[in-house]
Structure formats: C-alpha cells, structure tokens
C-alpha cells in the first residue's frame with residue numbers, strides 16, 4: 397500500500413510515529429464484545445491517561461467516541477480538561493481524584509473525580525451543596541492494591557452511613573486488580589470477593605473492576621463497565637499466550653550518517669561496543685530523550701527494509717548507533733528509513749529487551765516525534 401507524502405512536520409522530525417486509530421477502535425470493539433459474551437449488557441470504557449499511553453488522547457478519544465465509547469478515564473484534571481474540549485458529551489472520570497481547591501474546575505468542565513477516600517467524598521459533597529445540585533460520585537474501593545481508594549474501614553463507614561452520599565448520585569463503584577495478567581494468582585479471587593461484597597452492600601450503583609487483563613479473567617470480573625487501557629493500544633493482555641489485540645503503533649526513524657570503521661574501534665560514549673571486524677555503522681535520529689531507553693545498550697535491534705540490524709553501544713540523548721555491516725550497502729544510506737517499532741518489533745518485544753513492560757515503552761513515546769494518524773491496520777503496517 398502506498399504511503400501518503402510526508403508532511404512538513406514529518407520531513408523535519410527525526411522519527412515519525414504512526415498511530416492506527418482503526419486498530420485502536422477495533423481493539424475497543426473486540427473488548428466490548430468480550431464483555432458481552434457473558435450475556436449481560438456490559439459496557440466498555442477507555443483509559444486515555446498519559447496521552448492515551450503515548451498515542452494521543454484527543455485523536456484516540458474522538459475515534460473511540462465515534463465507535464460508540466461513552467466513558468473515558470484519565471489520571472489528571474488537566475488531562476480531563478483537554479479531553480472535555482474535544483468530547484463535549486461523554487463521561488470523563490479523573491482517577492487521581494480531586495485535589496483541594498480544584499473542585500470548581502471539576503464542576504465547570506463536567507468531570508467526575510474518582511473519590512479515593514472519605515476526605516475527598518466530604519469535599520465533593522460540600523461542592524454539590526455549594527452548587528446546589530446533585531453531582532456524580534465515583535467511589536474507588538481499594539481491594540488489595542494498597543495504593544489509592546477507600547480502605548476497609550472507610551468503606552464500612554460508607555456502607556453504614558449513607559448520609560455521607562447526601563446530595564450526590566452514586567454513579568460508579570470501581571476497584572483495580574493487582575495481578576490480573578496472571579490468572580493463576582489467588583489475589584484475583586480475593587479482590588473479586590471483596591469487591592462483590594461492597595457492591596452488594598451499595599445496591600443500585602454500576603460497578604467496574606476489569607482492566608485489560610481483567611477482562612480475560614472471565615465474566616465474573618466484568619460487572620457493568622470494563623476499563624481497558626493497554627489492550628486498546630495493542631499491548632498483550634494475556635502474557636505468555638498469543639496476543640489477541642491489533643498493534644496500533646509504528647515508529648520510523650531515519651539514518652543520519654553511515655560510516656566505515658576498522659576492526660577494534662569503539663562506538664559511542666564510554667566505548668561500550670568494539671568492532672570485531674571492519675564495520676559499517678549507521679547513526680539514527682532518536683535517543684533516550686525520545687523514550688528509547690538507555691537500558692537498550694547492546695540489547696536491541698532495528699529493521700531496515702525488513703532486515704534486522706543490531707543496536708550497538710550506548711544510547712545517546714538524540715542518537716542511536718546500529719551495526720549495518722551485514723546489510724547491502726545500497727540499502728543503508730543517509731535518509732534511509734529505519735523501523736524502530738512496527739511489525740518486526742512490537743512494543744512488547746522492545747519492552748522485553750529493555751527489561752520493562754509495554755506500558756512503559758508506550759507512555760515514553762517521545763514528544764519530538766511527528767505523529768501521523770491512519771485508519772486501518774493494513775495501512776499502518778504496510
């Protein structure tokens with residue numbers, strides 16, 4: 397398939413990140429379908445925090461809203477404000493909750509803070525009184541993460557003192573799984589049990605437990621609203637098994653310079669790689685400032701015209717060096733395109749080489765990349 401011509405921004409940038417909105421929408425639809433397979437009318441939200449895991453919250457949000465998504469989660473108030481400007485008619489939840497002094501901005505932008513403790517609930521109730529209208533309350537129960545959310549004691553206060561919700565409409569109860577990617581871990585069942593008891597004690601409110609991997613734990617975990625992030629963007633929600641999701645990103649950089657070196661020469665800072673033979677080294681236009689981690693020193697590979705070329709030496713701030721000695725000379729010149737992420741090396745594969753996970757690779761995708769949005773997996777992968 398032919399690519400559209402480069403835009404000015406793409407011509408100027410060291411690398412172009414292509415985001416396949418069609419793949420993300422298809423992933424969302426597949427996850428929603430998985431939720432409905434249990435025979436209940438389970439809805440599917442989208443987690444767009446950290447700029448939609450590096451993919452761009454506004455374009456991704458718009459595309460998913462077009463596909464029918466009505467519930468969006470972000471982490472920060474500013475992320476919610478940005479998304480609200482693009483999506484006037486959807487529910488937007490702010491996972492980090494409401495910081496003291498920002499309550500009126502939540503009201504002005506019609507954002508729902510996820511209430512993580514009684515203090516936040518109290519200030520939100522006072523806000524509803526001040527504005528003289530009911531506001532949506534979203535209650536986060538901590539069922540085992542020990543991070544954010546109502547702990548056991550605070551949850552029983554809420555169960556026993558319903559007046560705490562006066563002036564609020566309990567719009568959603570949620571909790572977050574600790575280790576959903578490992579179906580054999582007994583923690584999943586323990587959290588499910590605690591969540592169920594709380595949901596039963598607060599009848600009438602919709603509930604949400606499953607993140608991406610949680611969806612694949614089965615219908616018991618689905619409740620009313622699925623809450624995937626990673627799987628939307630193609631990260632494998634079932635590690636160790638075939639990835640059921642479509643990949644959504646491709647990252648192409650370019651060669652800045654090719655040089656010949658003799659045997660026993662070092663390349664890059666610290667002389668961390670030494671040539672065993674006369675070699676050709678290509679220097680490409682991205683580095684750790686763009687999210688290409690220093691941990692990838694001598695551990696990764698890029699692809700040029702489908703052929704692998706090992707990344708050698710230390711990763712610099714703006715540059716990566718690769719050994720192209722085994723590639724035909726004509727195939728690697730200044731300006732040659734280099735696949736950093738794409739069909740030959742997915743974010744999960746790069747993550748393994750960097751000893752991290754696909755989430756960190758995606759959310760670190762650099763602000764200096766030119767971004768291109770395409771529709772359809774075939775186009776993005778061509």
Ligand SMILES: Cc1ncc(COP(=O)(O)O)c(C=O)c1O
Pocket residue numbers: 443491571572607608609623624625626627
């Ligand atoms: C509370 C909450 N719900 C849902 C998600 C989405 O999780 P995942 O990206 O694993 O699908 C996250 C992400 O960390 C989260 O913090």
